[in-house]
Amino acid sequence: MKGKNTAVGSEFSTFSGYFCDMETIVQSQTLIQLVKSVFLAMGCPPHQAQLAADVLVSADLRGIDSHGVARLSGYVRLWEVGRVNAQPHISIVHETPSTAVVDGGSGLGLVVAPQAMDIAIEKAKQVGTGWVSVKNSNHFGIAAYHAMKALSHDMIGIVMTNASALVAPTFSAERLLGTNPICVAIPGGEEPAFVGDMATTTAANGKLEILQRKNSDAPLGWIQDADGTPTTNAHALKTGGALLPLGSDKEHGSHKGYALGSIVDIFSAVLSGANYGPWVPPFPAYVPMPENQPGQGIGHFFGAMRIDAFRPAEEFKHHMDKWIRRFRSSQPIDPQQPVLIPGDPERIMHAQRLHDGVPLMDTVWQDLNAVAEKFGIKV
Amino acid sequence: MKGKNTAVGSEFSTFSGYFCDMETIVQSQTLIQLVKSVFLAMGCPPHQAQLAADVLVSADLRGIDSHGVARLSGYVRLWEVGRVNAQPHISIVHETPSTAVVDGGSGLGLVVAPQAMDIAIEKAKQVGTGWVSVKNSNHFGIAAYHAMKALSHDMIGIVMTNASALVAPTFSAERLLGTNPICVAIPGGEEPAFVGDMATTTAANGKLEILQRKNSDAPLGWIQDADGTPTTNAHALKTGGALLPLGSDKEHGSHKGYALGSIVDIFSAVLSGANYGPWVPPFPAYVPMPENQPGQGIGHFFGAMRIDAFRPAEEFKHHMDKWIRRFRSSQPIDPQQPVLIPGDPERIMHAQRLHDGVPLMDTVWQDLNAVAEKFGIKV
Numbered sequence: 226m227k228g229k230n231t232a233v234g235s236e237f238s239t240f241s242g243y244f245c246d247m248e249t250i251v252q253s254q255t256l257i258q259l260v261k262s263v264f265l266a267m268g269c270p271p272h273q274a275q276l277a278a279d280v281l282v283s284a285d286l287r288g289i290d291s292h293g294v295a296r297l298s299g300y301v302r303l304w305e306v307g308r309v310n311a312q313p314h315i316s317i318v319h320e321t322p323s324t325a326v327v328d329g330g331s332g333l334g335l336v337v338a339p340q341a342m343d344i345a346i347e348k349a350k351q352v353g354t355g356w357v358s359v360k361n362s363n364h365f366g367i368a369a370y371h372a373m374k375a376l377s378h379d380m381i382g383i384v385m386t387n388a389s390a391l392v393a394p395t396f397s398a399e400r401l402l403g404t405n406p407i408c409v410a411i412p413g414g415e416e417p418a419f420v421g422d423m424a425t426t427t428a429a430n431g432k433l434e435i436l437q438r439k440n441s442d443a444p445l446g447w448i449q450d451a452d453g454t455p456t457t458n459a460h461a462l463k464t465g466g467a468l469l470p471l472g473s474d475k476e477h478g479s480h481k482g483y484a485l486g487s488i489v490d491i492f493s494a495v496l497s498g499a500n501y502g503p504w505v506p507p508f509p510a511y512v513p514m515p516e517n518q519p520g521q522g523i524g525h526f527f528g529a530m531r532i533d534a535f536r537p538a539e540e541f542k543h544h545m546d547k548w549i550r551r552f553r554s555s556q557p558i559d560p561q562q563p564v565l566i567p568g569d570p571e572r573i574m575h576a577q578r579l580h581d582g583v584p585l586m587d588t589v590w591q592d593l594n595a596v597a598e599k600f601g602i603k604v
Numbered sequence: 605m606k607g608k609n610t611a612v613g614s615e616f617s618t619f620s621g622y623f624c625d626m627e628t629i630v631q632s633q634t635l636i637q638l639v640k641s642v643f644l645a646m647g648c649p650p651h652q653a654q655l656a657a658d659v660l661v662s663a664d665l666r667g668i669d670s671h672g673v674a675r676l677s678g679y680v681r682l683w684e685v686g687r688v689n690a691q692p693h694i695s696i697v698h699e700t701p702s703t704a705v706v707d708g709g710s711g712l713g714l715v716v717a718p719q720a721m722d723i724a725i726e727k728a729k730q731v732g733t734g735w736v737s738v739k740n741s742n743h744f745g746i747a748a749y750h751a752m753k754a755l756s757h758d759m760i761g762i763v764m765t766n767a768s769a770l771v772a773p774t775f776s777a778e779r780l781l782g783t784n785p786i787c788v789a790i791p792g793g794e795e796p797a798f799v800g801d802m803a804t805t806t807a808a809n810g811k812l813e814i815l816q817r818k819n820s821d822a823p824l825g826w827i828q829d830a831d832g833t834p835t836t837n838a839h840a841l842k843t844g845g846a847l848l849p850l851g852s853d854k855e856h857g858s859h860k861g862y863a864l865g866s867i868v869d870i871f872s873a874v875l876s877g878a879n880y881g882p883w884v885p886p887f888p889a890y891v892p893m894p895e896n897q898p899g900q901g902i903g904h905f906f907g908a909m910r911i912d913a914f915r916p917a918e919e920f921k922h923h924m925d926k927w928i929r930r931f932r933s934s935q936p937i938d939p940q941q942p943v944l945i946p947g948d949p950e951r952i953m954h955a956q957r958l959h960d961g962v963p964l965m966d967t968v969w970q971d972l973n974a975v976a977e978k979f980g981i982k983v
Contacts, residue, residue: 319914319915321731321732321910321913322701322702322731322732323701323702323731323732323733323913324732324733324909324910324913324914326914326915352700352701352702352731353700353701353702353703353735354700354702354703354733354735356732356733356909356913358914394931394934394943395943395944396936396937396938396941396942396943396944397931397934397935397936397937397943398934398935398936398937399934399935401930401931401934409863409867411867411870419866419870421860421863421864421866421867423857423859423860423863423864424860425860426857427851427856427857428856428857444855444856446855446856447856449937452937453937453938454937471850471851471857471860471861472806472850472851473852473856476823476825477806477807477823477825477826477852477856478802478805478806478807478850480802480944480946481800481802481803481804481850482850483946484788484800484802484946485800485802485864487798487800487931487946488788488790488800490927491790491798491924491927495920495923495924495927496911496914496915496920497914497915498915498919501923501927502927502930502931503930519923519926520923530703530735531700531703532875534700534702534703534735535698535703535705535737535875535876536698536705536875536876536877541874541875544874544880544898544899545870545874547898548869548870548874548880548881551780551881551882552773552776552780552866552881555773555776555777555778555780556776556777556778557775557776557777558775558776558777558828558831558832558833559775562775563775564773564774564775564776565774565775565859567859567862567863567866
């Protein structure tokens with residue numbers, strides 16, 4: 226059963242939850258205002274509340290629903306238990322002309338990350354590239370938002386973050402890595418930018434959560450059970466199972482996905498002084514913190530490379546357009562499914578949802594209303 | 605049928621080829637001398653001949669047989685048709701404090717790559733990090749050799765290269781990318797370095813070549829046929845098939861392997877002015893060059909990040925040791941197969957072959973002897 230309800234501006238209503246799979250359509254500006262109001266109520270400075278709301282809703286606009294407003298109540302709970310500081314002191318604790326380590330002051334990653342990316346961009350303006358490793362932060366939303374900040378400066382943006390352990394290394398029955406995404410955003414000329422944004426696992430956890438809600442099986446190769454046996458049980462993570470690194474099994478290159486996730490962990494946390502591996506703080510506030518943590522908070526890594534530090538930007542963009550057009554015009558296996566450029570699906574979704582509004586699952590919409598109500602915010 | 609023959613110093617003999625699967629064991633120093641003599645005979649300056657021989661044989665020592673002396677005759681043929689310049693003019697054509705573009709002067713990649721990595725390291729000494737994109741080069745052997753140069757400087761080394769098109773993007777029936785490897789080398793303290801060196805495909809082409817020689821089937825998920833249908837026929841690449849990006853199919857994340865291979869292509873070639881995508885020159889000298897090439901030669905990308913540009917090197921290494929030990933001691937699925945750290949298998953193989961010698965397939969050993977004979981070199 227599936228239904229739609231359209232909400233524009235503040236003229237929307239909630240459902241009773243009777244139809245578990247119903248959707249409410251909400252305009253992105255409405256969502257941004259709601260999220261901003263919540264962050265303001267938490268005590269965030271106005272410009273940070275606005276920024277955090279922009280970052281969060283950008284995930285919904287790009288179709289990465291698992292990283293958007295569905296997480297708002299989770300951020301609030303982290304603030305309630307004192308793990309998120311709404312007025313963080315964000316500072317550079319070490320730097321060279323092309324590098325910095327930033328202490329996020331336990332702030333919202335949604336606020337810390339754009340500031341760290343700005344530092345990388347400023348350094349790139351000065352010496353060609355800038356590289357910033359961040360400690361003492363929290364979940365930063367979608368990596369693509371931060372990486373794409375580089376594009377308007379004619380720079381390539383590179384973003385990574387670690388996350389709490391859900392992934393088993395090849396040969397391991399234990400979870401030691403997060404889904405640890407990598408995003409690389411590269412400017413095009415007439416063509417839209419190349420934006421590759423990927424968890425270093427076979428499937429992102431958000432995709433698994435969708436199957437869990439539907440009570441559907443997962444494809445073999447996404448997860449293993451507590452013994453390390455491949456399973457299709459989408460609920461296996463709740464009983465000690467793990468997500469699998471990109472590649473799924475050794476024969477299909479899971480040791481490469483494991484290496485990629487490890488590189489993200491090390492660049493984000495061992496370089497900065499954040500927690501790594503099994504010691505990364507969990508996102509749900511009710512999950513106890515790992516004992517004997519070796520660092521502070523979670524870690525991120527940001528890079529910005531000025532195109533004209535290598536060759537004239539216009540020349541580069543001309544060749545990027547040629548690259549993009551050649552790949553897009555590749556002979557498809559199925560004529561109905563042309564070859565895509567990384568970032569195409571999210572860009573198309575962004576344009577569509579910016580125009581039509583964001584469809585929210587009823588449970589998410591109820592959750593948002595409950596958060597608003599808690600702070601006395603009228604939606 | 606399988607046999608062994610041990611060759612030490614110059615006291616080795618060739619086989620008749622009667623037993624197709626026989627091996628000859630050759631000491632690495634003997635191989636280096638032989639390869640160096642061949643490069644000298646091609647006209648390489650002595651220090652470059654020595655360097656190129658070291659790089660090439662390092663692949664055999666690390667167990668990456670597809671990238672070692674088995675390729676020597678291929679390099680010679682590229683020189684014979686004028687695609688490799690034995691006395692290249694290698695130059696920086698553009699630079700900023702943290703970046704450079706290097707023109708490899710059509711030299712052996714085995715010589716161009718270490719020089720480009722040295723430039724990245726020098727820049728990192730000055731401003732914290734160094735990033736070098738290279739055009740007009742040729743095949744550079746194994747990425748790990750170049751990335752590991754950073755380790756003794758307490759730096760992280762990052763190396764990528766593009767290669768001629770063997771890989772089909774997700775949804776494509778055409779081959780548009782090379783196996784485009786990424787290597788990241790990270791110093792440990794008491795523990796050996798982390799060295800993740802991986803093709804961005806499910807399986808490296810070298811693994812497929814082994815199956816082709818044995819006339820064995822390939823696992824499903826490694827390759828597709830000319831129509832884009834998954835196949836186990838290890839010979840499918842000879843009839844228009846393609847290697848698959850890491851992830852194998854869309855459901856298992858092949859779009860991520862495709863994005864990773866694309867990033868390598870763009871950093872190596874679109875940034876530098878080398879050829880990219882389907883225009884990258886093929887390694888076999890008898891394969892015609894692609895028409896209307898947009899750049900020069902093949903492209904590489906090198907990065908060096910000084911650890912103490914982020915935090916004190918000793919502090920970092922202490923935490924890397926903790927990271928490595930925690931992962932190595934992870935609960936294994938099979939008690940007989942402990943969890944490995946990227947680089948473990950190659951490091952163990954290197955120590956073993958340095959001591960015991962390098963086992964060469966008889967066909968490879970005959971090929972080496974034929975190359976030596978061509979130049980009048982006594983083996």
